[in-house]
Amino acid sequence: MRVPYGTSLSLPVRESTVPPSHLPTRLFPFLGPAAQEESGWRVVPAGLALVALLTIVGSWIEPIIGGSNLAVLYMLAVVVTALRWGRRAAIVSAVSSALLFDFFFVPPLRTVGFRDISYLITLLGLLAIAVVVSILTLTAREEAQAARKREAHTLALYSLTKSLVAESDLDRILDAIERHAFETFQRQIVVWMPGEGGLRTRSRSIETDAMERTAAAWAFENGSEAGWATGTHSSSQTHYLPLRTWKGVVGVLGIQADGSREWLAKDEQQLLETFANQAALAITRAVLAKEAQYLNVLQETDKLQKALLNSISHNLRTPLASVTGALNSVLVDEALLDPSTRRELLMTAQDEAKRLNRLVQNLLDMTRLEGGAVHVKTEPCDVQDLIGSALEQLGDRVRERSIAVAVPPNLPLVPLDFVLSVQVLVNLLDNALKYSPPDAPIEIGATLRHDQLEIKVADRGRGIPEQHLERVFEKFFRAASGETPGGSGLGLSICKGLIEAQHGRIWAEHRSNGGTEIIFSLPLERER
């Protein structure tokens, strides 16, 4: 069976255990399924019976066909016996054929012996045929078996490779290796990989006590086999093969003894080695991919840090410059300033200081979120209270605006972190207030949808361009160009971080008659 490498031919893995073809039996159908060399002496009577039958039939037809032709029939019987029942039956049949033929059909009749020397050749011929045919049969049978086994091995390797090529995640690669190896060798498989504090394994299906760990570690450090059926740590119940690639030993593959005292047959050992090589390559690939991803993250972080520094130096200095300038004017030019100018300068200083405070707060929040320093305290909370608290925090800014709150009266207490969720709502409302005209209404709504609490904040502002609906949650991303009402570019990404810390989701949508709707959903059931 030819299977082109890498085609999308879909083969159930189970097929690998089915002998795929029976080429020799197809050529010699009479070999039949019972053609077992190891049937031994038990099949001898069958051969004898055939010869006896031939002798009875022969006594009738001998006058018609003649003695020498009858000898050919005996040869045929021996060949059939050899093919059907193997070497021992064939030799017994050959000897008894020779004796019976001699006894019944070779003059002097009814005696064992002959006068004509040509019958000796017939008898020896019978014996020779029996031996040659049985040897040939056996060879053919062994080759058939070997071919079948090779094919099964090829198929097993093929299906392993196919699974490995499809996976890039290390865990799933390890799963595939363990699954395929188990199906092929019918033994428990374990993969050890270097991790924190030495070798580690994910497998729980196999003994991983201190002794096994030591044997695996030895195989890993020395790059050679250890454990069961080797010269090192042979009291272990598992045989360990190092997984070696050009990058060195990446792990250890263990195959369990499963109570058997015997090591695998030679061809199975070779198959196991090939398995180990494939596994090593796949693992290396996954490890490299992970490293590449890590480097990518590092680069991204670096980029972010540069952006952060740029943003900080710009956003912090601008208000600071205003504060310093305004206060300096008041101090230095005190005599020159009329009261209203002085007041204006002081108001500027105060507003800019507030802006500075908001920015510092945002930067701190972001740092805390990214540093994993935000501790989520989930408690059953009143959603109405949540919205009320957010509105209360915004104070006078919302008192002058039209804000519609829609919360179903029968809404139960919902598990969430009250403080973090208030902060999210304050940020969203702050955006809605900033980015929509003062007379445009703002809507806040809460609903239960499936097993989620959904809260939305909708405005009638200028909206977010379609292509930016997702990007607005990125750090320092600003949808609108030009004049912006002095944000830090962090508000929505902080919201995203706060919601995701609570295992929720946040997204932006267009409103049909203009404006933006930011929705976040939080799961009602929490995994603890």
Added chain:
Amino acid sequence: MSDPGPRVLVIDDEVAIRRFLRSSLAAHGYSVHEAPSGEEALQVVPAIRPDVIILDLGLPGISGTEVTKCLREWTQIPIIILSVEGDESAKIAALDAGADDYLTKPFGTGELLARIRATLRRATKPEDGPVFVTGDLTVDLSGRLVRLHDVEVQLTPTEYSLLKTLVIHANKLLTHRQLVREVWGGAHYEDAQHLLRVNISNLRRKLETDPARPQYIVTEPGVGYRLRTESFSSAKAPGF
């Protein structure tokens, strides 16, 4: 100066903050004393006998929470704590220990003055009569009667007990723990917290015009609740 005004003790290690508080409080007629550390503060409090203490939570040496605990062992002088955002647990600990109110840095002078006035009023006012009135809400503590717009409101015993606690400490910030202790006594705190939320929500539904934007029972996110009276809300000055 025959009337030196209420005495304020400012406990903060930051010179700039002390200077800013000294000038702005003195300008409003308070007599200001200062202590740069908790240790020093504990020594001078008996001598100064301040009317109100402004206490920074982030002190070197013994913490603001510790100072609160030590003071509460012998005096009920009102304490307003100053905290920074992100230091919620220390803030709650200090409030649980008996601090009266808190302000988050940075804050405006207007807000600080309003808090000081409210705390002083609470501390110095004569024993309240049995009837408490704010806005359209009337609570008659002797008759267990609650009226809104002169219509009697039916409350469950737990709701009434909760409202009574809030009324007795009107304008004071009560932490979740303090409310649970007052209303449910020895109940398990985690369970009672749930009950607290449900009862607050029910009270609002019965007493507030718009439960989503409550006028009386105000939430301090993550900390507790406060019954706000008109005089307090009008005193809340715009600022930081």
